[in-house]
Amino acid sequence: MHHIQHRTLIVGNWKMHLNVAQSSLLVHRLNQRIKAHRDVEVVLAPSLLALQPLSREIDRRKFRLASQNAYHKDEGAFTGEVSYTMLRGLIHYSIVSHSERRLYFNETLEVVRDKVTACVRNGIAPIVCVGETQEERRQGETKQVLHDQVTSALANLTADEVAGIVIAYEPVWAISTFGGEIAKPDDVAVALAYIREQVAGLYGDHVAASVRILYGGSVDENSVRGYLDVKGCDGALVGSASLNYHRFSSIVEKAHVLHS
Numbered sequence: 001m002h003h004i005q006h007r008t009l010i011v012g013n014w015k016m017h018l019n020v021a022q023s024s025l026l027v028h029r030l031n032q033r034i035k036a037h038r039d040v041e042v043v044l045a046p047s048l049l050a051l052q053p054l055s056r057e058i059d060r061r062k063f064r065l066a067s068q069n070a071y072h073k074d075e076g077a078f079t080g081e082v083s084y085t086m087l088r089g090l091i092h093y094s095i096v097s098h099s100e101r102r103l104y105f106n107e108t109l110e111v112v113r114d115k116v117t118a119c120v121r122n123g124i125a126p127i128v129c130v131g132e133t134q135e136e137r138r139q140g141e142t143k144q145v146l147h148d149q150v151t152s153a154l155a156n157l158t159a160d161e162v163a164g165i166v167i168a169y170e171p172v173w174a175i176s177t178f179g180g181e182i183a184k185p186d187d188v189a190v191a192l193a194y195i196r197e198q199v200a201g202l203y204g205d206h207v208a209a210s211v212r213i214l215y216g217g218s219v220d221e222n223s224v225r226g227y228l229d230v231k232g233c234d235g236a237l238v239g240s241a242s243l244n245y246h247r248f249s250s251i252v253e254k255a256h257v258l259h260s
């Protein structure tokens with residue numbers, strides 16, 4: 001299938017790590033090591049608390065920000081929540097439906113769809129995480145799970161809107177903190193092609209060629225190139241290795257292939 005070449009997207013998901021001062025320090029260290037590359041887009045997803053200060057500190061030629069979550073209503077009596085509307089202007093992207101949110105915070109397909117819709121309504125590109133659990137994989141249900149997750153998450157979007165989002169294939173069994181089995185690039189290739197096919201079936205070839213699809217799960221400085229070389233892979237979602245500035249800057253360096 002035809003596929004538009006984008007800048008390689010490298011997303012660091014810091015999860016529930018680093019307070020504001022620690023986040024600033026990590027950005028400072030990354031800034032010293034990472035150069036602006038025209039073929040790589042680097043996105044950092046710190047805690048919600050660190051987004052505002054980091055938005056003032058980052059070099060915008062090198063880094064963009066993402067939230068790890070937010071609430072799907074724009075405003076109202078929802079004690080304790082932060083909305084995508086409030087994050088508008090601070091972030092370019094938001095990770096949605098990460099497997100930890102599905103597992104620990106009961107994010108159902110409906111919740112995910114509402115969040116994806118709210119992101120797009122607020123001018124934020126969702127990074128929609130999909131992927132099967134170990135059990136689903138054993139039962140041979142991977143394709144069905146991916147089909148259901150993709151179809152449901154995008155259901156409220158127009159074709160044009162879908163063309164601008166990001167999908168991250170994250171097999172739950174390959175996430176470092178869930179067991180960290182290493183996914184083979186060949187298996188990743190099959191899953192990415194399947195996801196792109198689903199998008200083509202629902203929204204047409206043109207949209208499928210534009211949508212960016214990432215791989216995530218135990219990506220580090222040694223494995224990243226192998227995943228980025230998978231046909232149709234537009235980048236990587238990095239957890240653990242994104243908290244270490246040596247490792248994350250090395251991942252960005254390996255993603256950079258155009259030498260100007």
Ligand code: PGA
Nearest residue numbers: 175176217218238239240
């Ligand atoms: P990992 O996490 O890189 O530590 O496996 C990836 C993720 O959970 O997004």
